[in-house]
Amino acid sequence: MLLQTLRKSANAAALLLAVLVLNFAMIHLAPGDPVETLVGEMGGSTPELIAQLRQSMGLDRPLYVQIALYVGNVLQGDFGHSYYYDQPVLDLILARIGPTLLLVVTALFSATVIGTLLGVFSAQRRSSWLSHLVTVLSLAGFSAPVFWVGIMLILLLSVAVPIFPIAGMSDALGSESTLGYVLDVARHLVLPALTLGLIYLAFYSRLSRASMLEVLGSDYVRTARAKGLPRRLVIYKHALRNAILPVVTFAGLQFGQVISGAVLVETVFAWPGLGTLAFDSILRRDTPTLLGILFFSALMVVVMNLATDLVYRRIDPRIKTR
């Protein structure tokens, strides 16, 4: 078990290193010059300043030297300096990663739990209104683009029926107490998390419904029922444990996709996370920041996959023996 975990961790580290090198190479080979963008933002410049900036950013060196230096620095915890914000990239990312994790984890966790419950309920009553609702919700969730869903939710739940705020993570004049702040953030979190999670909610409800239907028709469930076990025990202890396996697998795999979706959602809802920072960094050719964000996104995905693996083992004891 320990050996396996170590091996997986080593694989993850190698993967992250590859991500680092590939991202660096791809971004530096793409068109667009960060120095030109920076001097443009400054309103103009001289060839001397351009040359000086290029030198100070290390962009005058061969690409392989730049990659080697970058990887070496990252291994020492130095992710470089943002061209635009003129701050260490790590500081920028650490300031923004919390809101993004809050948004992404809330969206994914809610989608997984609510989606699975909806799927389980609808699987038990295939022709019920709930089952039809899950089908409609799935179709809607899959068909609607994330930004459109966001705008529609704002129009419905912020403008027409003003329950939730339109944008931001907290009120500038919010409560000074911790509980007040938490409630304020929670109020701001509802719409972006719902927007981000809707498509996954739809997906997991369909997935768990199909999985549950399959499990409910299996021999061991029939046997359990024949033995006279209570219905609730059959469904939630025996059937659900097996039916949930594909949901857990997908949740781990889809973590990366949720982070990608967060870029749009954060922009629409002015959520102060990594997504808006990534969006700005792309437009401004702020490559050190962008590389840092991509690395941390990859790190989150890798950690999530490792966690999924552990959860999977916990749910399905057969995995341990393999």
Place this chain on the structure above:
Amino acid sequence: MGLTFMKGLAGMKGLAGLAPMAVAAVLALAPAAHAEPKAGGTLTSFTSGFRSLNPAVQSGSATGMPGSQIFAGLIQVGADYTIEPYLATSWSVADDQLSVTFTLVEGAAFHDGQPITSEDVKFSLETTKANHPFGKAMFGHVAAVETPDAATVVFKLDQPVPGLLLSLQPLLMPILPKHVYGDGQELKQHPRNMENVVGSGPFKVEENNPAERLVLVKNENFFVKDRPYLDRIVFPVVKDPLTRVLMLEKGEIDLAPFSGVRPTDAKRLEAARGVNITTDGYGAIGYIHYLELNLRNKPFSDPKVRHALALAIDTDFLAKVIFGGRTVPGTGPLHTGNPFYSPDVPGFARDMEKAGAMLDEAGYPVGADGTRFSFTLDVPSWAIQAHVPMAEYIQATLKKLNIGVELRRAPDFGTWVKRIAAFDYEATMNGSFNYPDPTIGVHRHFACDNIRNVIWANTQGYCDPAMDEMLAAAAVETDIEARKAVYAKIQRKAVEDLVFIYMPQDFTATVYSDRVGNLPSTPFGALAPWYDVYLND
């Protein structure tokens, strides 16, 4: 504005229209006459993000709007370009126009309690001159700054500078604390541009979280008596224009200058209860759109070809369709809100037949392949809501003249800048700011010595000694009427020479709620101090 003083720019002589005489003013001023201003309240505006709060080193509205609240200026600009006292209570211009002496208000202090002295003014001018993109254009002829005592500062000039005073308001020359910024660190990258900012203006920085919001609070020790009215200004970071529209509609934003609303959004917002829109307050900024042609190469080196294009492009149509009739066609290099604007320029009524004939005459008949010539039109990544439809219109209308246009959309700002600044382009959609004095925003496009590899310089490669002569004359002419006459000639020549083909002026609007009183709507609008702004219940 509450500062009720001064004569208008028109009809005056001297630096920025000021007579060479001592000008006195009282800063304990009467409140604005048109309403009952109230003290207190939190006003919510917005920002799309900024990299610095120091307008001395960073131009643009993102920095300038909060920057003008945090930092004071020597003077401020009132309605009709009147020069009004601010940190300077009075000033006098020498008879030879080569020195200006300012007297500073008594008891003024920075946000950290340190007194504002003439040394700070000197430091601020030197900092701006060295670091602001227009530093040299504004203060290149300020040869020395003398500080005979703490309350007196003298600018020594090596030639008369008619636009000097206009450049001394907080947007263009903020008063910086020397004891903070004079520590020898590089000013453009100085950490105090964003952290623990110590200003001299009506509001202090309470919270600066670039990811989420900027919060300014009232400076209780502000040197203008009984100001500011507002307790607090919040600038939440909102990048998505549609989200902004919805926030405005719902009343979550009270005041949105440079709102970025499109004409269609404007219609929606006008219908919302308690929401208003105005295009006032952008005259001094004067943003204009134009089609820039690289004059070095054929076919655009031929004035007849440029003339034919001007005849083919219907700017009235563009103003009506793309901007929903909310703007006017541009007529020349100056914005209609600029004090030196002249309408006396040649017009180009649409005439496709004449345009075709001119192209034939210029040696570009329709060839065997059905075209006269083709070119690539660059489309920048910024202001795409205006540039993209205008470029598409140009492509369609020139097709009728058998001219092929290939649109090349830039993936980002840097890519576009690189092409244009390297003169590696045939034509591009473009636009720039006039700024109040044409020496800052207009001369740069026409002066022979400004053909440089820098964006928004004379990148199109225009050079005419007659134009240079007029620009030089306008730069030192201190009689306002004589100066206006020179600029009228400059505008006429620029249009006759077809240096650019002017598109409709931009639709730039301020959206604001009924709660906002004393809307900042002088020529500098929201880029001027907001200490007179108040909130109704």
